[in-house]
Amino acid sequence: MAREKGSEKRQRILEAALKVFAERGFYNAKVSEVARAAGVADGTIYLYFENKEDLLIQLFEDRMDFIITRLNEELAVCGPGADEQLRRMIAMHLNLAVQQPDLAEFITVELRQSARFVREYENPRFVEYLRILRDIVERGQKEGVVRAGLDSRLIVRAIFGALDEVLLTLTLASRSRSVDVQLAANQLADLFLEGVG
Amino acid sequence: MAREKGSEKRQRILEAALKVFAERGFYNAKVSEVARAAGVADGTIYLYFENKEDLLIQLFEDRMDFIITRLNEELAVCGPGADEQLRRMIAMHLNLAVQQPDLAEFITVELRQSARFVREYENPRFVEYLRILRDIVERGQKEGVVRAGLDSRLIVRAIFGALDEVLLTLTLASRSRSVDVQLAANQLADLFLEGVG
DNA sequence: ACAAAAACTGAATCGCGATTCATAAATCCG
DNA sequence: CGGATTTATGAATCGCGATTCAGTTTTTGT
Incomplete structure (x- = not known):
């Protein structure tokens, strides 16, 4: 059950993901790194994205x-x-x-x-x-x-x-x-x- | 200690790797799949390649x-x-x-x-x-x-x-x-x- | 103010696959 | 042929990271 597309936190996670994926590539990037870059807990990512x-x-x-x-x-x-x-x-x-x-x-x-x-x-x-x-x-x-x-x-x-x-x-x-x-x-x-x- | 470049088994592993990597991509490909495609044991891969x-x-x-x-x-x-x-x-x-x-x-x-x-x-x-x-x-x-x-x-x-x-x-x-x-x-x-x- | 609902947390869990290594098999050589 | 050496095996080990979920915090509504 992903959160609304417009939410500020979701956007923040996307921005963080862009940065981390660009630096490390998708496969080398860790969800925990994205979470840290977004300033949220690891588990929060899964409130917004399925995986x-x-x-x-x-x-x-x-x-x-x-x-x-x-x-x-x-x-x-x-x-x-x-x-x-x-x-x-x-x-x-x-x-x-x-x-x-x-x-x-x-x-x-x-x-x-x-x-x-x-x-x-x-x-x-x-x-x-x-x-x-x-x-x-x-x-x-x-x-x-x-x-x-x-x-x-x-x-x-x-x-x-x-x-x-x-x-x-x-x-x-x-x-x-x-x-x-x-x-x-x-x-x-x-x-x-x-x-x- | 990788085996000689010219050996037949090494070549067979490379051919198998090409097939598996092409199909699945490097990150989704498993070493065990390459081994199977090459007709060798998993551990044999490491006799020829470092990782x-x-x-x-x-x-x-x-x-x-x-x-x-x-x-x-x-x-x-x-x-x-x-x-x-x-x-x-x-x-x-x-x-x-x-x-x-x-x-x-x-x-x-x-x-x-x-x-x-x-x-x-x-x-x-x-x-x-x-x-x-x-x-x-x-x-x-x-x-x-x-x-x-x-x-x-x-x-x-x-x-x-x-x-x-x-x-x-x-x-x-x-x-x-x-x-x-x-x-x-x-x-x-x-x-x-x-x-x- | 308080209770209920929603949102968040982060360590534990779990699954997965790369890699190791004790053992077995194959090869070599006297 | 038999012992020594080399090569191969594949299950076990280990590390890692994605994901979960019990517990905590925040928000909402009355």
């Missing part, structure tokens, strides 16, 4: 919700062209490296895990995120910015994979030196929009 | 060695142009989806883990793999096929990220239907060489 895996799933949904909401807000106010939207999406994704490094580390690793092992959990938020990207690509195909000969699903996976890897790289790099996220975002967008040549 | 994590590391090195060796052989006999070499590398990487799905699943997931959590282990084989890709990109910059304005390290990470994600997608898809790896490889190469337009 450790449920904590992972709820955290993932919570954070992806956050990312998707902000992305949609951003896309709603930027230019309507597919290339502009792609650039915004890339920029927002890579900005996580400096604005929310814990979140960046968490999603770059746990997303892969969830795709493979939490099989009953179909990860709707991730699917939604890819859906946004695919809409951009397909709009680009309609506008003629993206040629129709390329399989949009493949493009989406490729772009997402590149984003994910570059995000991880930037995040790890930002631990020891400052990184120019905007430059990286521009170059990555250029790479996809124009190719290497 | 479970050592098994992971040795498996990773073994398999990356295999991938790198084959890639180098392939690149040695294909055309010398950077674009041709990139196409070959992409094709070989994606071919793992159908030729060695266990290996594909293993590296797409465990590589991410090792970058983040086995921090003392610097993963030289992965660095070497990226080195090969970077050499291709930089040769491309010299030939004028790849423009000099793009940061080669970023390109390498982006290409690798895309490869990794598309490989995972193809591998999972190939479980239930046949996939056209060559088409995917061509389209991915086109995407990078020419961009989306």
